Structures are given as C-alpha cells and as structure tokens.
Amino acid sequence: MLRNYSLLFSLLIVNFSILLGRFSGFIREITIAELFGVSYNSDLAILLLTLPDILINLLVGGALSAAIMPLLAKESYKVSKVIICQLFFFFFFAFVAVSIILCLFNDEVIGLIAPGYKNEGDAISSLFLSSYFTIPFCVLTGVSTAYLQFNNKFIIPSLGTLIFNSTIILFLFFSDYYSVIGTLSIIYGLYLAVTFRYLSQLLVLDIWSGFKSIFKRWYIDSDFIRKYIQAMASGSIIFLLPVICRSVASNFSVGSVSLINYSMRLTEFIIVFSVSCISIVFFPKLTKSFRHSKTLFKDIAQFLLLLVLLISSTLSVCLYLNASEFVNVIFGSSLEKSDLDEVAELTSIGLLAVSFQSASLMVMSIFNAASKNKYPLIANLTGIIVLVITLYFYTPVDLIELMMSLLGVYILIFLIYMYLAISKLDFSFGFIFSLLLKCVSSVLIVILMNYIFNFSGISNYILQTFIPFIIIATVFLLLNKKKIKGMFSEKI
Template sequence: MSDISRRKLVVIVTRKLLGSTTLILGLALLAGRASGFVREVLIARELGLSAQADIAVILLTLPDLFVNILLAGGLTAALVPRLSVLSSSARSKLFWQSTVFAAAVFTIIALIVGAAPDSVLALIAPGYVGALDEQARFLFAVVCIAIPFTALSGISTALLNSQGRFFLAGTGTLIFNVIVIGGVVIGSSRGQTLVWLACAIAMGAFVRYGSQLLGIIDKVEFRIGRALYFDRRLGASFTYALIATSATLLVPVLMRSLATLLGSGSLAGFSYATKIVELPIGILITTFGTVALPRLSRMVDAADTGAAVAFYNRSCAKATGLAIAIAIPAIIVSRTIVGLVLGEDSFSAADLNLISELVRIGLIGLPLVAVSSMATAALNAQGRQNLLLKRTALSAMFLPFLVVPGLVLDDIRLLMVALVAFQAILAFSLWKLVKQKKFEHEKIV
C-alpha cells in the first residue's frame, strides 16, 4: 500500500472514530443534561418564581460552578493534553499527584466557603448577602461538601477523556442529577424541599466521584510517595486555564447574580432561561471541543501542523453549523418550549413570556459558544493557556459597560443581551488568535 493510500485510510478511520466518539459522548451528555432538565423542571414547578426558588438556585449554583470550571474547564484543559501523550507509568504518577493535590486544596476551600458564605454570596447572589436565615446558611455549608468531590471528579474525568472513555466520564452528570432529583421528590413530599436538595447535592457529588474511581482504579498503577513531585509546567498550564475558564464561566453566574438586584424571583427566572439555552450547548456544541482536545494535543505533539489545522477547521465548521441549525427553529418556538418545560400551570402568562424572551436572546449566542469552545480546545492543545487567559481577560473588561443598561433600566432582558454581547467579543477574539498562531509546534507555557 502506498504512503498516499495509507494516509487516506488513516483520514477515513479518524473521521469515523471522531463521529463515533462524538456520538457516544453526546449520548452520555444527553442523559446528563436531560436529567438536569428534569431537576430544574421539578424545582421550577415546586417553587415557581419565589425567594425559595432563588435559594434553591443558590444551592445548586455552587456545585454547578465548580463542575463547569473544574470538570469542563481548568483541569480538563491542563491535564488532558498531558495525559494523552504520557506513558502508562507517567500517566498514573500524574493522576495520583493531581488527586492528592486537589483533595487537599479543595477541602480547604470548602471549609473556608462553608464558614464564610457571604463572601461567595457577594459573587453569586449579592441581593441575598446577609439575608439568609440560619437554616439557609446551614444548607449552604452542607452543599460545600460537594466541592472537594467535584474537584476529584475533575481529575478522573480528565483521565477518562484522555483515554477516549467519554461515555463513563459523561455519565457522571447523570448520576449526580438522578440523586438530586430523588432529593427534590422526597423533599417535596415532606415539605422540606431545600433541606433534601442540599443533602442530595452533597451525596450526588460523592457518588459521582466514587463511580468514576471504580471505573479507572484497575487502569492506573498506584504510585505515590516518591512519585509525587511538583510539575511546574503543568502547574502553570492549570493556573492559566483555570483563570481563563473561570472568567468565561463566571459571566453567566455574574449575570444571574446581578438579577438578584432586580427583585425576588429574578434570579430563578434568569436561571431557568439559561438552563434551557445551555441544554444544546452541553449536549452537542461543546462536545466537539471535548472530543477534539486529546486528538489535537497528539497532532500538536507530533508537529503535524497541517492535519491539526484541517481537523480544527472541519470541527469548528460542524459545531458552528449545528449551533445555527438548533438556534433558528428554537428561537421561533421558544414560547412553546418554555411552556412545555416549565409547565403552563406553574407560572403566570407574564412570567412565561418573560422567560421565553430571555431564552430567545440567549439562543442567539449558540454559534458564538461553538466558536469559543473549538478555539479554546485548539489553544489548550497547543499549550497556549497564557494567551487564552489574556484574551479572555481582555474580553471581560467590556462587561462593566455591557451590564449598565440592564441595571439602570431595571430590565433583566438587557442582562441577557449583555451576556450574548460578551460571547460575541470572546468568540471573535479567540477565533482570531487561533488563526494567527496556526498550530505552531512551539508551546508557550
């Protein structure tokens, strides 16, 4: 077989594998996101747009925030490229090193957050700073138990993704949400929805990590003690990626937090809308970036620039096209979607109309998220987390100006417009950066 024929065969096989892994991960994420939808629907129908609904959102925001930053952000961006190219022995060493480090650091963070909830509320719900009663504060502390287990799940997820085991990694969200759903159902029947919700969040994080650990424990060598060392390059990559990812993922949280300044129930309404918009993002759009990251990492490591560029362009076009195909019809029937999801009888017509308007605005950002997701994967694969951080920080500088109209005019819809505007600025900035660098082999860390 000639070299040209071999290359064509490799390309065909790669495309088929990409399609199958994308489908597998998509199915896993579909189950996870669908269960998350059920979770949100149950809470929405039980609590509506009320102060209790706002507290439920606050309780769920903390673990959700750490899940997005750690599982889908900093840890994945830093660990997956390294784990994808290491030998089995070195991979095991790095896995256990990261596990011990994450357990220590995030246990301390959980203790600090649980002891001083107002410091976190100032970020995720400024309208409730100093307004939580003793029970709500206790429940907030219970939820903090989920923080270290979420961090550990981030380590195990990175290992699974680096080995192409996307389904097992993706089912973690399903396990967590099923347990939370059970807590909400039991709590509703006993008139203690918030209490059972908080306990289920903590239990769900623990079981999620346990299930992933059981799935990988026989795949890694147990190396600890002298095997532990501080990898400066990985530490720098993780720091850059974590800050950049945090800046991006904190923006929707910031918008929701600002909504608390617009009256009781505004936080819940904004949260319901963003959850509906995030469903296709989590299931399909960002899947392309998740699947592409380990593949691009290996191409960059092998200095196969041409293949990396072609693979990136193809994946980016598919992700963006899919986002547009989803956004247009969803915008048209957004009112119907909101009514079906949240329930026509659980909200007033005015509330449903407002949420559907927020959903329509948010859906405009789907193609922008697709571009950002693929560009982020490309930059992480090249080890350019520092440049990713700089561009993200530069884009975030526009936020104070973007949110002013919504706060001044007391209009929650303008806060959603600000979110989409930020997504546009970030997408253009990252896309341009990837085009400039062209998958050069030199890694900047």
C-alpha cells in the same frame, strides 16, 4: 476505517449520554418549578444546586482536561496511572483547603454570588456553608473524567450529569412524598448526588497500582501548575459571565434568579450538544496531533470549528424561530403564563448568543490542546472587564437589558477569538470568511425550511425544529466525507 467508526460511535454515545444528562437537567428544573414555582424558595434551591458547579467552574472549569491531557500524552500508560494518583492526592487536599477558606469568607461569597440574599440571616448562611465540602469530590470527579476521556473511555464520564440530576430528582420526589421538602433536603440530595457521581467513575478506574509509586517521582511540576492556572483563569473567566448576570438578577424582584436560570438552562442545551460532546471526544486526539503533526492539528481544529459553528447556528436559529413553543414544551405545566412569556423572551436573546459562545469555547479548546493557554485568558478577561464596566456605568433596569448586555459581550469575545485564531493559530482570513459565509448560508436555509415545514402541535413542532438541522448536518457530512476519513484515519 475502524478508527473512524470508533470515533463516530464514541461521538454518538457521548452525545446521547450528555443529552440524557441535559434532559434530566430539564426534569430537575421542572421539578423545582413544580415544587416552588417562581419564588424565594425556587431562587434559593437553584442557588444551592448550582453553587458547587459555579465554584467548580470558577476554580477548575475545563482546566483539568486542558492541563492533564498534555501531561499524560508525554508519558507511558503505566506512568499515567501514577500521575493520576498524584493528582488525586494533590487536588483533594488543595480543595479541602479551598473549602475551608470559603467557609471563613462565607458572607463575602454570598455577597458575590447572590448579593440580593446577603442580608437574609443565618439560615441562608448555614445552607451555603453546608454545600462547600462537596467541592473536593467534584474536583476528584473532574480528574478521573480527564483520565478516562484521555483513554477513550467516554461512557461513564458522560453519564455523570445524568447520575447527578437523577439523584437530586429522586431525593426531591421522596422528600415531597414524605412532606419533608425544603432547602435542607436539597443539601442532603446534593451530597448524595456528588457521591454517586464520583463512585460511578471509581468503579471503572484502573489506576490503583499507581499508588505504589506515588511518591517515587513527583510529576506535578511548576510547568503543569502554570498551565493549569492559565487554563483555570481563562475557563473560569468566561464562566463568570452568566454568574455575574445571575448575581445582578438577585437584586431584581423575587424570582428573577429563577427566570434567568431557566432561560440559560435552555440555551446551554445547544452549547453542550455542539461544543461539549465534540470537545470530549476529539480533545484527546487534538492534543496528540499537535505533538505529532502541526498540519494535521490545524486541519482537525478547522474542521471542528466549522462543525461546531454549523451545529450551533442551525439549532439556535431553529429554536429561536419557535422560542415560545420551545419554552412551553419544557415549562408549560410548571410556570404561569406571564413567567413563560418572560422566559421565552430571555431565551430568544440567549439563543442569539449561542453561536458566538460555541465558537469561542471551541477556539479556547484548540488553544488549550496546543498548550497556548494565555490567549484564551486574554480574550475572556477582555470580555469580563467590558461586562463589568458596562453594568457599572449602565445599570440594567430589567432582565431583558441584562441579557442584551451579555449578548454584546459574547459577540466581542467571539471577534477577539477570530483575530487570535488568525494571528496565533495561523488560520487564514479566507478560512474565517468562508466559515462565516457557510454559517450564514445554513441559517438562511434553516429559515426557509422552517416556513416550508410549518406544522402545528408539539410533536410536529419538534419535527419542525430538528428536520432542517438533520438535513444540513447530513449534507455537511456527505460533502466532507473524504476529508473526515483522511483526518481521523491517520494514526497518532
């Protein structure tokens, strides 16, 4: 019973912390919108702030947790400290080398991430160069996050985004107050944010005794590197999808990168709430259960997939039905009416893709927990190839067509993952059918309830959005109470 409450408490804490982080992300975007609007400078500010995260997701993604946790699960607590110290040493020097390589190929990086700004001169080039050396510290933060989460220490890692965004917001505020606001000040804020986030985790790490034995036996073997590369490739490929869309958007009119970024930030909120929080709390248990009992692993995996789909589908439909109000609540005071309308339209398309994204990411986590990293690679690589071919032969003329192309690819990836779940994870077709039926039923109930709770005003709009979700979530938990207790009370 205590284990159940511990998991529930951890889930609530992580949800609350990550939601604070996402809320701070909204405040960061609003701050940028207030300072720069939809302009050349706003595009540049967004690119500079997201560049390290883009590169980290491409080069690391969820690969660290996917590769590190199975390695830690095989060893004792004492040895795990040595492993983490070795990983600090290995990844720091590896990604310093990566940063140097990125500096050498700076023009090519700009051409890939923001081709519309490739010919903007030395000022843009120097700003991008300045941001690359934040990468090693971001990677070290990822290593410490994986270790802390493996040991059920969720609070500080889950506050990482809040610490990062709060630092950026405060730095932008003081830069504006002292009239020194500009793109260079964003670079200074970026380094401060990365440093504070990393230091916050160093303060709670208890691994320093591991440095005494760091070179006695090397645990980072070829099997770990192979799994890391597979997980990195699959994770980075699926992350490339929105990056490609931002890249294509930079070729449109000035401000297009800002518009598509604002809409993507809004939809990412649901993905974080439905997938990231659940994966953070349950991935260590999923990894351990695979070694302990394949039956227990399958039960937990199916339950988590159902939970993720229900959360993402109900929340996305609630927000889709009120997309204009949703966008207005976040950006109403910062953007022009025409820009708000376009962000709302883009967000509506993005919300249609959320359930497919969330389910795909959850199945990818399940495969990673089972150390079957090659199957997510197949699914995600297929999606990226289809998107590239689609954009090559059918060039979108505006952001709406671009988002529709992305939606189609997310649906394709979802279908591939469902096939792989049946063929490689032994999920039955009946389970997948039941899963989809429950989600469709919940969506229909949400639509009905949305019209029943047809309020007006911002505060009532928030109630109208979340009341259906809360009711469905409560009913789901009550109906599955015994199953949840049985799965998560078993000691591993």
